[in-house]
Amino acid sequence: MIKVLKLNVREKEILLRSYFLSELPSSTAARIVEHVIVASHEARDPIFKQGEKADYFYTVLTGFVRVFRLSKDGREADIGIYGPGETFAEGVMFNGGIYRFCAQSAEAVTIARYEVDKIKQFASQDPAIGIALTASLSRNLDQALECVADDRLHTAPQRVANFILQNCPENANSARFRLPFQKSLLAGKLGLAPEALSRAFSALKPAGVSVHGRIIEIGDVNALRNF
Amino acid sequence: MIKVLKLNVREKEILLRSYFLSELPSSTAARIVEHVIVASHEARDPIFKQGEKADYFYTVLTGFVRVFRLSKDGREADIGIYGPGETFAEGVMFNGGIYRFCAQSAEAVTIARYEVDKIKQFASQDPAIGIALTASLSRNLDQALECVADDRLHTAPQRVANFILQNCPENANSARFRLPFQKSLLAGKLGLAPEALSRAFSALKPAGVSVHGRIIEIGDVNALRNF
DNA sequence: GGGCCGGTTTGATTTCGATCAACTCCGGAA
DNA sequence: TTCCGGAGTTGATCGAAATCAAACCGGCCC
Numbered sequence: 001m002i003k004v005l006k007l008n009v010r011e012k013e014i015l016l017r018s019y020f021l022s023e024l025p026s027s028t029a030a031r032i033v034e035h036v037i038v039a040s041h042e043a044r045d046p047i048f049k050q051g052e053k054a055d056y057f058y059t060v061l062t063g064f065v066r067v068f069r070l071s072k073d074g075r076e077a078d079i080g081i082y083g084p085g086e087t088f089a090e091g092v093m094f095n096g097g098i099y100r101f102c103a104q105s106a107e108a109v110t111i112a113r114y115e116v117d118k119i120k121q122f123a124s125q126d127p128a129i130g131i132a133l134t135a136s137l138s139r140n141l142d143q144a145l146e147c148v149a150d151d152r153l154h155t156a157p158q159r160v161a162n163f164i165l166q167n168c169p170e171n172a173n174s175a176r177f178r179l180p181f182q183k184s185l186l187a188g189k190l191g192l193a194p195e196a197l198s199r200a201f202s203a204l205k206p207a208g209v210s211v212h213g214r215i216i217e218i219g220d221v222n223a224l225r226n227f
Numbered sequence: 228m229i230k231v232l233k234l235n236v237r238e239k240e241i242l243l244r245s246y247f248l249s250e251l252p253s254s255t256a257a258r259i260v261e262h263v264i265v266a267s268h269e270a271r272d273p274i275f276k277q278g279e280k281a282d283y284f285y286t287v288l289t290g291f292v293r294v295f296r297l298s299k300d301g302r303e304a305d306i307g308i309y310g311p312g313e314t315f316a317e318g319v320m321f322n323g324g325i326y327r328f329c330a331q332s333a334e335a336v337t338i339a340r341y342e343v344d345k346i347k348q349f350a351s352q353d354p355a356i357g358i359a360l361t362a363s364l365s366r367n368l369d370q371a372l373e374c375v376a377d378d379r380l381h382t383a384p385q386r387v388a389n390f391i392l393q394n395c396p397e398n399a400n401s402a403r404f405r406l407p408f409q410k411s412l413l414a415g416k417l418g419l420a421p422e423a424l425s426r427a428f429s430a431l432k433p434a435g436v437s438v439h440g441r442i443i444e445i446g447d448v449n450a451l452r453n454f
Numbered sequence: 455g456g457g458c459c460g461g462t463t464t465g466a467t468t469t470c471g472a473t474c475a476a477c478t479c480c481g482g483a484a
Numbered sequence: 485t486t487c488c489g490g491a492g493t494t495g496a497t498c499g500a501a502a503t504c505a506a507a508c509c510g511g512c513c514c
Contacts, residue, residue, distance in 0.1 A: 069376035077379035079372045091372075094365040101372065123358055130357020131350055137364040138321040144371035145306045145318075145328065149296035151378055152304035152418050156471070183492070191379050196471055198493055213480090382500070410462070423501055425463050440510090 007038050007112070011061045015112055018059045018085045019139050023132035032122065032129075037113040047103040047111070054092040054099045056113045060084050063109030064181045066188065069101050078188035080143070081106070083180060087136045092116060106185050151191050157203040159190045161227045164209065164216060173221050179214040234265050234339070238288045242339055245286045245312045246366050250359035259349065259356075264340040274330040274338070281319040281326045283340045287311055290336030291408050293415065294328050305415035307370070308333070310407065314363050319343060333412050378418050384430040386417045388454045391436065391443060400448050406441040 007015070012033060015021055021029040038061070041047065048054070050070060058065070060082050067080045067088055079101055082088045092099060093116055105111075123129040150159055163186070168175045179186065187197035201211045207227050208219030218224055234242070239260060242248055248256040265288065268274065275281070277297060285292070287309050294307045294315055306328055309315045319326060320343055332338075350356040377386055390413070395402045406413065414424035428438045434454050435446030445451060 069372075069380065071380045075380060077376045079375050091365040091368045094362040095369055100369060101376075120358075123361075124354050127351050127354045127357055130354055130361055131347075134350075134357055134360045134364060135321040137361060137368055138318040141318045141364055141368045141371060142322055142327060144368060144375060145296075147375050148306050148371060148378070148418075149304045149328075151375070153296065153298045153302060155469095191375075193472055194492070195473080195494085199471085202493090420502060421462070422464085422503085426501085429463090 007033070007036065011038065011110065011112070014061050014085050015059060018087055018136070020059065020087050020090070020132050020136040023135045024128055028126060028128060032114075032119070035115065035118055037115075038110060039113065040108070040110045041105040043105060043107045045105045047105060048089070048099045049102050050099050052099050054089070054095070054097050055116055057087065057089040057092050057116065057119075058082075058103075058114070059087045059112045061110040061112055063111075064106040064185065065103055065109060065111065066106045066185065067101050067103045068188070076102075076188075078191070080140070080147075081181070081185060081189045088140070090133060090136055090140070093120065093133065106181060147191075156190070156192055156196050156200040158227060159192070160197065160200040161204060161207070161209075161224050163190060164204075164218060165221070165224060167216075168218060168221055174217075174219055175221060176215065176217045179216060183214075234260070234263065238265065238337065238339070241288050241312050242286060245314055245363070247286065247314050247317070247359050247363040250362045251355055255353060255355055259341075259346070262342065262345055264342075265337060266340065267337045268332040268335070270332060270334045272332045274332060275316070275326045276329050277326050279326050281316070281322070281324050282343055284314065284316040284319055284343065284346075285309075285330075285341070286314045286339045288337040288339055290338075291333040291412065292330055292336060292338065293333045293412065294330045295415070296328050303329075303415075305418070307367075307374075308408070308412060308416045315367070317360060317363055317367070320347065320360065333408060374418075383417070383419050383423050383427040385454060386419070387424065387427040388431060388434070388436075388451050390417060391431075391445060392448070392451060394443075395445060395448055401444075401446055402448060403442065403444045406443060410441075 015033055015036065016026070016029055021032065024032070037056075047058070047065065062084055065082045065088065066078060067082065068076045068078045070076055080088060089099065089103065097116075119129070119133075123133065150162060154162065167177050169177070183197055184194045187194045190197065192200070201209065204224070204227065207224050209224065210217045210219075242260055242263065243253070243256055248259065251259070274285070274292060289311055292309045292315065293305060294309065295303045295305045297303055307315060316326065316330065324343075346356070346360075350360065377389060381389065394404050396404070410424055411421045414421045417424065419427070428436065431451070431454065434451050436451065437444045437446075
């Protein structure tokens with residue numbers, strides 16, 4: 001079920017802080033925001049499917065979106081999880097107008113949508129907009145390359161340790177945070193089966209990581225770095 | 228050993244056909260080309276190292292360049308192999324001015340170099356340039372995501388089969404081509420140990436693939452698609 | 455020709471994570 | 485409260501690819 005909505009103040013804030021719009025002078029960003037279409041989806045709604053005509057790219061406002069490749073035999077491989085303020089599928093601006101992956105809401109989400117044609121038009125008039133797109137793309141490209149490297153270099157526990165460290169408040173040597181989404185989603189993001197994620201958490205127990213539901217506690221952040 | 232060179236006619240052609248410059252009107256492209264720095268490297272020369280200050284991005288003119296992440300314990304994971312006409316490290320335009328990966332020549336290469344600051348300046352004046360960068364980034368992003376999906380969904384023989392199919396002339400049902408680089412480089416690109424690549428080729432023999440040195444022959448392209 | 459060297463292949467073993475299956479845990483609905 | 489269902493865990497097994505080791509091959513230099 002999709003509902004088209006009006007952008008509220010908090011959502012507008014999130015949009016303006018995204019990698020795409022935050023690069024722009026506020027007047028320009030404001031002008032673009034006026035053309036944004038906002039929609040909410042229930043959990044597990046398809047947002048787009050690979051092979052479909054691609055007229056939009058997206059920024060998440062609330063919730064998490066899962067982008068994945070669907071293989072011929074029906075298996076799915078996650079390619080990215082995008083949360084509030086993150087932009088996905090901007091690559092579509094130049095990929096022959098076809099989505100090359102599927103996207104679905106991992107939970108109830110609100111997402112903003114940019115019309116490719118309109119943004120192209122804006123970009124052809126204002127250099128700052130193309131540059132802002134470049135910033136967003138650079139970030140997603142880096143994340144993707146990082147992911148390839150991580151997959152190829154590290155074992156499951158190491159990848160989980162990396163993820164934990166990225167989500168740790170930097171200052172203290174012990175920390176605690178709450179997973180922003182289901183463990184099964186995290187498993188997919190890290191390229192693991194849910195069972196493997198579970199076992200990876202167990203393997204990190206000696207390194208001082210304890211898990212209760214979505215709460216993750218790290219006894220010794222430095223120890224974790226060397227795992 | 229690095230030598231700085233002048234751009235010859237054929238090299239200029241290659242540059243102009245790259246994803247970056249081919250998006251631009253020829254006068255604009257010509258103007259940018261004037262600021263390009265060309266250099267040749269011997270095999271296995273470092274081009275840049277992760278952590279270094281990033282003042283340039285690159286387009287390959289001849290030969291192949293290997294981009295990889297170096298892990299703490301000294302292992303390397305390939306992230307991309309770039310050949311003539313392909314651009315790499317454009318992400319650096321917006322990543323805090325630090326290379327996040329290493330790049331080295333896989334063999335003797337000639338590469339063109341763009342100064343980030345200059346291109347930023349150009350881009351701020353001409354909307355077409357930011358858009359051209361976007362095109363190049365989109366392509367590299369797509370490739371990276373494709374790579375993640377491929378790694379996660381397919382076995383070694385399947386990935387090799389995919390690679391072969393991508394390099395097959397489309398028309399006929401049987402085909403033959405020559406690997407453009409060493410097998411060990413291909414192995415890295417596919418995230419495999421050289422031994423695993425070798426075994427993957429053997430596994431494809433029943434599917435009509437035969438390998439002699441760098442020559443790959445495919446008996447039945449369609450059969451290979453369903454492997 | 456002989457010998458060396460790097461790239462590649464082949465063989466044996468090991469490790470990691472997927473898979474399948476059973477079980478636990480928790481939250482919500484009746 | 486009990487029941488139910490989905491998420492997560494745990495256990496057992498299997499398979500794919502890394503690793504280690506050795507053999508092979510082709511080109512190049514002497």
